[in-house]
Amino acid sequence: xxxxxxxxxxxxxxxxxxxxxxxxxxxxxxxxxxxxxxxxxxxxxxxxxxxxxxxxxxxxxxxxxxxxxxxxxxxxxxxxxxxxxxxxxxxxxxxxxxxxxxxxxxxxxxxxxxxxxxxxxxxxxxxxxxxxxxxxxxxxxxxxxxxxxxxxxxxxxxxxxxxxxxxxxxxxxxxxxxxxxxxxxxxxxxxxxxxxxxxxxxxxxxxxxxxxxxxxxxxxxxxxxxxxxxxxxxxxxxxxxxxxxxxxxxxxxxxxxxxxxxxxxxxxxxxxxxxxxxxxxxxxxxxxxxxxxxxxxxxxxxxxxxxxxxxxxxxxxxxxxxxxxxxxxxxxxxxxxxxxxxxxxxxxxxxxxx
Amino acid sequence: xxxxxxxxxxxxxxxxxxxxxxxxxxxxxxxxxxxxxxxxxxxxxxxxxxxxxxxxxxxxxxxxxxxxxxxxxxxxxxxxxxxxxxxxxxxxxxxxxxxxxxxxxxxxxxxxxxxxxxxxxxxxxxxxxxxxxxxxxxxxxxxxxxxxxxxxxxxxxxxxxxxxxxxxxxxxxxxxxxxxxxxxxxxxxxxxxxxxxxxxxxxxxxxxxxxxxxxxxxxxxxxxxxxxxxxxxxxxxxxxxxxxxxxxxxxxxxxxxxxxxxxxxxxxx
Numbered sequence: 352x353x354x355x356x357x358x359x360x361x362x363x364x365x366x367x368x369x370x371x372x373x374x375x376x377x378x379x380x381x382x383x384x385x386x387x388x389x390x391x392x393x394x395x396x397x398x399x400x401x402x403x404x405x406x407x408x409x410x411x412x413x414x415x416x417x418x419x420x421x422x423x424x425x426x427x428x429x430x431x432x433x434x435x436x437x438x439x440x441x442x443x444x445x446x447x448x449x450x451x452x453x454x455x456x457x458x459x460x461x462x463x464x465x466x467x468x469x470x471x472x473x474x475x476x477x478x479x480x481x482x483x484x485x486x487x488x489x490x491x492x493x494x495x496x497x498x499x500x501x502x503x504x505x506x507x508x509x510x511x512x513x514x515x516x517x518x519x520x521x522x523x524x525x526x527x528x529x530x531x532x533x534x535x536x537x538x539x540x541x542x543x544x545x546x547x548x549x550x551x552x553x554x555x556x557x558x559x560x561x562x563x564x565x566x567x568x569x570x571x572x573x574x575x576x577x578x579x580x581x582x583x584x585x586x587x588x589x590x591x592x593x594x595x596x597x598x599x600x601x602x603x604x605x606x607x608x609x610x611x612x613x614x615x616x617x618x619x620x621x622x623x624x625x626x627x628x629x630x631x632x633x634x635x636x637x638x639x640x641x642x643x644x645x646x647x648x649x650x651x652x653x654x655x656x657x658x659x660x661x662x663x664x665x666x667x668x669x670x671x672x673x674x675x676x677x678x679x680x681x682x683x684x685x686x687x688x689x690x691x692x693x694x695x696x697x698x699x700x701x702x703x704x705x
Numbered sequence: 706x707x708x709x710x711x712x713x714x715x716x717x718x719x720x721x722x723x724x725x726x727x728x729x730x731x732x733x734x735x736x737x738x739x740x741x742x743x744x745x746x747x748x749x750x751x752x753x754x755x756x757x758x759x760x761x762x763x764x765x766x767x768x769x770x771x772x773x774x775x776x777x778x779x780x781x782x783x784x785x786x787x788x789x790x791x792x793x794x795x796x797x798x799x800x801x802x803x804x805x806x807x808x809x810x811x812x813x814x815x816x817x818x819x820x821x822x823x824x825x826x827x828x829x830x831x832x833x834x835x836x837x838x839x840x841x842x843x844x845x846x847x848x849x850x851x852x853x854x855x856x857x858x859x860x861x862x863x864x865x866x867x868x869x870x871x872x873x874x875x876x877x878x879x880x881x882x883x884x885x886x887x888x889x890x891x892x893x894x895x896x897x898x899x900x901x902x903x904x905x906x907x908x909x910x911x912x913x914x915x916x917x918x919x920x921x922x923x924x925x926x927x928x929x930x931x932x933x934x935x936x937x938x939x940x941x942x943x944x945x946x947x948x949x950x951x952x953x954x955x956x957x958x959x960x961x962x963x964x965x966x967x968x969x970x971x972x973x974x
Contacts, residue, residue, distance in 0.1 A: 402871050422874045429875045431868045439890035449876040496876070 352378040352413050352503060354399065354536050359408035361394055368394045370560045371408070376536050376553075381527065383547040383568060384540040386557030386583055392540040395557070396506045399538065400427045412503065425504070428497035432509040434489035436481035442468070442492050443477040449500045467495040470529065487518040494522075498529060505530060507539045511546075523549060544586040548572060556583040578701040581626050587659060590627045590669045594696075596620050601642075601691075604665035609642030612691030614705050623704070626695040629659070629672035638690030644669075645686055648679045660685060726951070732944035733757055740940045757945035770925035771949065773839060774908065777922065780843035781850060782903040786896060788847070789854035794884070796855065797862035798870065808859070811852040819912045822848065826917055841917040842924070846910060850903040857902060860970070861895025862888075894964040901961045908954060925950060 354376040361369035369391050376382055384392045397403040398410070401422035410418045417425060428449075436445050446467055450460045468474045471491040481489050490510060497505055507526075511519045527550055530537045541547060547554045547568055554572075555565040556579075564571055564580040575581040582589050595602040596618050599611050603625065611618075631638070646662025646669055653659075658677040661670050662685055671687050679685050696705045732740055734757075735750045761767040795801075796808055826845050830836040835844070869891070873883040889896065915927040929946050958965065 397871070400871075400875060402874065422871075423877050423879060427875055429872060431872070433866055433868055435866065435868045435872045437869070437873075437887050437891070439887065439893075448878075452877040452882070493872075500876075 352534070352536070353411075354504060355411040356399070357409045357411065359395075359398060359405045359410065361398060361403065362406045368560055369398065369405075372562050374555065374562060374565060376538070378536065379534060381530065381537045381550060381552030382539070383550055383552060383554040384538060384557055385542075385544060385547045385554055386540075387542055389559075390557040390583075391560040392557055393508055394560075395562075396429070396508055396538060396540060399504065400429055400506055401425045426500075426502050427504040427506060428500065428502040429506040430490070430493050430497050430508065430510045432512045434481070434486060434493060434513065436489055436492050436496075438481055441478055441480055442473055442484070445481065445492055446473075446495045446499050449496060453500065463499050464495075467499045470498070471495045471525075487514055487522070490514060490522070494526075494529070501533075502535055505533070505535050505537045507537070509540050509542065512542070526550075544572075544584050547584070554584070556580045558583050574703065575695070576703055578624060578626060578697045578703075581695060581697075581703070585628055587629045587670045587672060590629060590632060590667075592625050592665070592667060592669075594623050594625045596623060601625070603642065604644060607642070607644060609689075609691060610640050612640035612642075612694065614692060614694050615696055618696060618705055622699060624697040624701065626697060627669075627689055628693070629670040631690040631693040632669060632671035632687050633673040633690075634658075634660070634671065634677050634685060634687055635673065635675070636688050638688070638692055640691040642689040642691050643686060644689070645684045648681060648683050648685050650681070651677070651679050653678060660687070662687065729944050729947050729951075733941060733948050735941055737937075737939055737941045740944075754941075757939075757941040758949075760942060761945055761949065767925075767928065767946070770923060770928040770946075773918070773922045774914075774924040774926070775953070777839040777842040777846070777914070777924070778904055778907045780839055781846045781907045782900050784843060785847050785850040785854045785903045786858075786899050788851050789858050789899065790889070790896075792851075793855045793858035793862055794888075796859045798867065808855075811855055814852045815849055819849070819910065823913060823916050826913065830917060836917065837919045837921045839922050842914045842922065843907075845913045845917055846903075846907045849910075850906055853902055853906065854899040857899045858892065858895050861892045861898075861967075865891055894961075894967075897961045898964045898967065901957050901965070904957050905954060908950075 356374045359372045386392050398405050446464045447460050551568050554568040556563045558579050564576050572584055600608050601611055644664050646664040649661040651660050653676055659672050698704045734753045830841045835841045873887055911926045914924045
């Protein structure tokens with residue numbers, strides 16, 4: 352029961368929303384679509400669901416061509432970022448609606464709705480209308496409706512984005528468990544790299560209508576094929592700079608000379624782009640091969656036990672994310688150390704070379 | 706002091722607003738002679754009489770006027786809203802060639818004076834045998850009410866996220882089932898407001914209603930213009946008919962009172 356997109360393209364008028372994309376999702380897998388807003392996540396999900404038709408290309412489900420099949424015939428569930436429920440139905444009828452449409456007998460409906468409501472802690476409010484629920488409860492109702500039928504494909508389009516922090520944490524823990532023992536392909540769209548890392552499974556990184564990489568989440572994170580993927584999959588944004596490799600050194604920020612470190616030592620001499628994740632940049636000396644620079648402090652965000660320092664160096668912004676509280680005055684100079692053994696290097700075509 | 710000012714201004718405003726209506730009711734309870742006796746002004750009727758109402762409720766030439774009016778207003782409201790529902794859905798959900806122009810053109814229909822259409826309607830309805838039926842007036846009024854209903858309903862529908870439609874289709878609803886079971890109840894308030902506006906405009910319209918009917922479908926407003934009889938003007942009767950004409954509007958507005966502001970903004974609040 353796999354889902355396969357073959358050379359899918361979606362154009363609306365003169366705009367291309369999805370550039371040629373092929374993707375194969377395995378049965379019983381949890382897949383994350385990661386990308387910024389307008390990256391095309393929602394469009395791609397709507398194509399998978401059949402709400403939109405691709406301009407060219409084919410979609411296969413269980414090996415069958417379903418490109419032209421209506422959404423009603425596809426047995427999918429979808430949860431949106433907005434809390435979408437039927438306003439004129441109460442919670443029970445909302446959850447039961449896909450089963451009623453399918454013509455299931457009422458005893459079975461009652462059993463299933465009860466189970467789903469139990470699972471999502473909605474049992475006490477089955478008689479209420481969606482407008483009488485809190486945001487979290489509304490979204491749980493929408494999730495219950497997606498769970499209650501045996502869908503082959505469950506699409507979650509940033510379901511937690513509109514919830515407040517506490518509820519988001521709570522539901523984020525629950526979600527993977529809810530979908531774990533289902534015979535379905537689950538696809539979860541998010542803008543937050545950290546969410547993708549928490550869920551595991553597979554991740555497809557998206558940027559401007561293209562899937563830049565697809566594979567197991569941790570592998571995609573640790574070994575992005577190219578700079579774009581690395582940038583999409585990094586929060587705070589990845590630090591980059593043009594460098595030149597010369598012997599055992601790299602020349603960075605115009606004229607600074609750093610040791611090459613483990614990652615760069617095998618590279619041939621020449622021009623590269625270095626990519627360093629913010630947590631490998633620190634005011635403290637952490638790591639074996641260190642490069643250091645003096646950045647001008649733009650802003651410091653201190654959250655609990657962590658400091659994020661934005662600095663300006665050689666006309667670009669470098670960000671450091673480190674443990675401990677490092678309050679730095681605006682405009683002052685911060686000495687930051689870069690763990691070069693953890694750095695990534697990209698060639699002139701932005702492909703990862705080391 | 707502020708409280709006092711607030712109460713006074715509001716009271717004065719409401720008194721001025723209701724004064725003509727009070728006077729109408731007061732007139733309807735007097736005899737024509739008392740009304741015409743300008744030498745003795747009195748705020749309250751001296752001898753309350755229900756003769757005028759009695760006449761209206763017993764004389765078929767009077768009460769049938771209300772029946773005819775309600776007939777064509779009812780038909781018109783039903784046609785207008787039934788036609789406007791799918792049109793408004795299309796305008797709210799789909800982008801198509803010239804959609805914005807078409808939408809504006811609809812509203813511009815309301816800008817033409819009804820007098821322009823009297824002659825063609827009269828001639829056309831006479832030819833096809835619709836003249837002097839409630840359908841004649843009902844169909845003529847759709848010219849103004851369908852665009853209005855489309856505008857109101859489009860506003861309410863655009864307030865419903867498109868994702869609701871998509872969720873329903875994903876859940877397996879066919880389009881008609883979704884439309885009638887989920888979408889129509891969701892915009893129930895909008896339908897109520899659209900009905901009210903259609904009702905109101907059709908109820909108060911006189912020119913078309915008067916000219917497209919003769920006897921069999923003569924509306925109350927047309928009957929009211931003919932109260933001069935051998936005994937002069939029957940002002941009491943006229944006032945009573947006026948009071949009864951306000952009643953249906955008041956009843957209808959009661960049901961949509963909470964949504965009426967949104968309706969005046971064509972659903973765009």
